Amino acid sequence: MAERYLRYAVWLLVALSLAAGSFWGQLAEDSWYEIGLWAAALALADQIRVEAPSSARHAVSLAVAVAAIPSLSDAWSVAAVFAFGLAASRIIMGWIHGPIPGALSTFVRQAAGLAFLATIDLSLFALFDALAFEGSGAALVAVAVALVLWLFFDGLVRVYLEHGLGDMSIPFIIRLMWRDWPVVASLFGSGALFGAAYPILGWWSVPLSVVPYVFTHVAFSRYFGARRTYGQMIRALSRIAEIAGISDEGHADSTASLCLAIGLMAGMHPDELTELEYAALLHDIGRVSVSDPSLSLATHQSAELATLSAAIIGQASYLNGVAEIVANQYMPYRQPGQGSDPEVGVASRIVRVAAEYDRLIHERELRELDAIEVLHRGSAYDYDPEIVLMLREVVGA
Amino acid sequence: MPRIDLNRLFIGGLYALSGAAAIVWLAQVESFPLTLTWPVFAAAFVYFHWQSVEVNDRLLASPSVMVILTAAVVFGPGQAMLGTAVMAALGAINPADIRRRRIFQLFANFGQLVLSAVMGSWLVELTLPASIAPATMTTVALASAIGAVGYGVVNICLVIAGIRLALRRQNVWPWSGMARLIPSNLIMGFLGGLLGATMVLVGPVTLPLILVVFFVGHLSMDSYARLREAQLDTLAGFTKALEAKDPYTAGHTERVAYFSQLIGVEMGFKGADLERIRVAALIHDIGKLAIPSDLLRKQGRLTTDEYDLMQDHAHMVEEVLGEVEFLRPMLEIASGHHSHFDGAGYGGSGHTEGERPGIEARVLAVADAFDAMTSTRPYRKALTQKYALAELKDKAGTQFDPHCVEALEAALERTGEVYGSTVIESDEVARKIAERNVNFEAPAPEPLVAEDTSDGRTASRG
The missing domain is CATH 1.10.3210.10 (Hypothetical protein af1432)
Structure with missing residues (x-):
């Protein structure tokens, strides 16, 4: 509760300091007042974070930075605002949360991001000046170019730190970098709106840019909150069969973690990984609808069980992809005399291999290498040998 | 071939005729805003209107109200009513209704949206200050907020009346439900007025900027609504499994x-x-x-x-x-x-x-x-x-x-x-x-x- 009020207070302070900044800013260009107020706004907005699809938490200070750059008269002022703002933000954070692990590296990353943004913006303004390109069009082009470049810069840093760039293809890296565009675009849009309106409208630009952003911010936090609880729900539902005693304890969970590890190795996109995880968790949920419990334990893997599971999952159209993975999971990855079956996707093959491996280890109590051996022997039709190799690497056998 | 309900046809026809009559009359007394911003406003209105997100939440009025009011402020007296009425008319032609042959909805929406937009813009025209300047921002924002409430009231009255008359259902929506819509309409209208004044004073660049923010927020709200639905659907899947058992x-x-x-x-x-x-x-x-x-x-x-x-x-x-x-x-x-x-x-x-x-x-x-x-x-x-x-x-x-x-x-x-x-x-x-x-x-x-x-x-x- 207290945390919530603190957050409201921070919002209020950001709005007030923006208002004060625009008021004082009209008195003297780049006075220390102004620099101090922009820095304060930056520091306070930095306390508010918004979750993004990549699960990075972007700081709202980005919007303040976008607004500040065109409002300040030279690069030195911009540098001063960013430096003071970020430093003050760290002091406030330390004061609120105590020491944060990895604070220095996030600080450096954020400072680099802001410096990159300032460089693009200031060079674009200089370029447009030289070309005598001004007005609405110039402002819009500047925002759009800065947005795209910043998105790629920050995305590249994020992807590099999280995954390393290793053997990922360039289109795949671009897909990863592009993931956070909605969040970043709303921050840039709000900041640029403030920056454009503030010289003429003064404090009116505060509600103009803050209210739409608040709407969007609320929408984001609702969405990501719902996404989290959805994941919780899937995990909870996946345990029904275990609670009922018709499925082996922990089978769904350990299959899911194996699948995630293999999926990462196979270079799957984070969204595909989520689907893969759900499919692994629910791959034999069909057991709960089998009326005879002895039957449901016996049919540990069968086409029928896959169909039953897919039918339960498919009730939610949102999970159509997951239902398809589960339905195809029992299909042989190739037929005799034919090549690999394109109908059976990578995710289905991974679930098949991981689920069988987990069963061999826990139900038949085989040693890791023996279990892998069984899978190798079944590689003609049932278990995709490439996936089996990846599994072998994952379990270190 | 669905059965033709004469009562519904009559009510739908009445709404549509009133809307069309309003546009024809406005075309005589006002001029159409032949500017580049009109298509942008129209596109934004149509998008937000067609993609309206239904979330059980009083905070979120559709940004489409804001777009109408912004347009009314930007066009100003002499153009606002006609400009927004035609935007509203476009918004009423919803492909989902056409695909499902919901002729009544189509007709009724047409009249309802056009009349609401005319009401909102008329109130803006009446209350807008003579010149838009930083000093008159408060008046502009208030004028627009009044317009938004007018829009909302006409809209909801026509919806309730239409459903009560055409479908003969009495307990469709309690009249008190209207009070819930007023605060969000006020905020959206206020914001619409501010944006309109900003566009006049600062330039058209502000429109795409604010629309991007709303667009992204709207997308997330839409995904949120779909996810909520998915949660219930997923639970329903398990209930079905129980029924199989x-x-x-x-x-x-x-x-x-x-x-x-x-x-x-x-x-x-x-x-x-x-x-x-x-x-x-x-x-x-x-x-x-x-x-x-x-x-x-x-x-x-x-x-x-x-x-x-x-x-x-x-x-x-x-x-x-x-x-x-x-x-x-x-x-x-x-x-x-x-x-x-x-x-x-x-x-x-x-x-x-x-x-x-x-x-x-x-x-x-x-x-x-x-x-x-x-x-x-x-x-x-x-x-x-x-x-x-x-x-x-x-x-x-x-x-x-x-x-x-x-x-x-x-x-x-x-x-x-x-x-x-x-x-x-x-x-x-x-x-x-x-x-x-x-x-x-x-x-x-x-x-x-x-x-x-x-x-x-x-x-x-x-």
Whole structure:
């Protein structure tokens, strides 16, 4: 509760300091007042974070930075605002949360991001000046170019730190970098709106840019909150069969973690990984609808069980992809005399291999290498040998 | 070929004609804003209008209202009404209506949107200051806020009147519901005025910037709404699985959800509270998935052990779904659906021996028992609605909350729907018929649950 009020207070302070900044800013260009107020706004907005699809938490200070750059008269002022703002933000954070692990590296990353943004913006303004390109069009082009470049810069840093760039293809890296565009675009849009309106409208630009952003911010936090609880729900539902005693304890969970590890190795996109995880968790949920419990334990893997599971999952159209993975999971990855079956996707093959491996280890109590051996022997039709190799690497056998 | 309803055709036609007449008249008295911004406004309005997100939330008015008001401020007197009326007309031509051949909707929406837009813009034209300058921003924003309220009031009045007249449904939307829309319309209108003034003073660059922010917010809201729906669909998938396991409960969950809604509405529950009861009803039997099917289907007398195991389903729901944050308030309700008004019964956290369960659990208990009695079970055939209601009333004050029972009766009377068997009046008759009927899949002469019959409680296993 207290945390919530603190957050409201921070919002209020950001709005007030923006208002004060625009008021004082009209008195003297780049006075220390102004620099101090922009820095304060930056520091306070930095306390508010918004979750993004990549699960990075972007700081709202980005919007303040976008607004500040065109409002300040030279690069030195911009540098001063960013430096003071970020430093003050760290002091406030330390004061609120105590020491944060990895604070220095996030600080450096954020400072680099802001410096990159300032460089693009200031060079674009200089370029447009030289070309005598001004007005609405110039402002819009500047925002759009800065947005795209910043998105790629920050995305590249994020992807590099999280995954390393290793053997990922360039289109795949671009897909990863592009993931956070909605969040970043709303921050840039709000900041640029403030920056454009503030010289003429003064404090009116505060509600103009803050209210739409608040709407969007609320929408984001609702969405990501719902996404989290959805994941919780899937995990909870996946345990029904275990609670009922018709499925082996922990089978769904350990299959899911194996699948995630293999999926990462196979270079799957984070969204595909989520689907893969759900499919692994629910791959034999069909057991709960089998009326005879002895039957449901016996049919540990069968086409029928896959169909039953897919039918339960498919009730939610949102999970159509997951239902398809589960339905195809029992299909042989190739037929005799034919090549690999394109109908059976990578995710289905991974679930098949991981689920069988987990069963061999826990139900038949085989040693890791023996279990892998069984899978190798079944590689003609049932278990995709490439996936089996990846599994072998994952379990270190 | 769907049956043509003359009444609906007449109302739809009247709305559409009024809208068209307004545009024709405005074309005489105003000039059309032939600017590059008009198509941008029109596109934004059409997008936000077609993609309206339905979230049970009073905070979020559709940004389409804002777009209309911004346009009205930018076009100003002499152009605002005609400019926004044509935008609204475009917004009314919704491809989803055309695809599903909903001619009435199409006609009615056309009139309703055009007249609302004209009202909103007219109010803006009346109250807008002579010149837009930083000094007159307050007046502009206020003018626009007034316009937005006018837009909202006309819009909702026409919707309610249209539905009441055309569909002859009285309880469609309480008039008091309108008050809820005013604050969000005020905010959107205020913002629309600000944006309009900013566009005039700063330049058109501000429009795409603010639209991007709203567009992204709108996308997220849409995904949020879809995810919420997906959560319920996923739970429904598991309910279906339960029905596959125990065919006697086919449709039970959905009917219990429906009856709880009937009772809840009758008792004055609204919005999120009503939604909570509905979700609790959807999950109230999920715990049964963890109960062996042969027990669920057992036709004869249950042993004490079996009875205990059967009772587990009420708190099993908490064991299964306890870690899902958003379901927590619903779990307490669901786990109390076998808790009695006088504190007897059984259940999970929603049940405390000797204490009255929460009101939502009491609603759910009545809905659950009513459906259990009016549908066929392994141990007996369906009873009549009359008998079921009499039984509920008989146990009101001990097993059931009398207010909930009254509410159910009143609601059933209002809807005029009848549930249950048409002939079987009592449990005893039902049992006798069941015994004789060879075709009946589950000839179960035994009373429901051995322990429960001694004190004459209307127990149901589901």
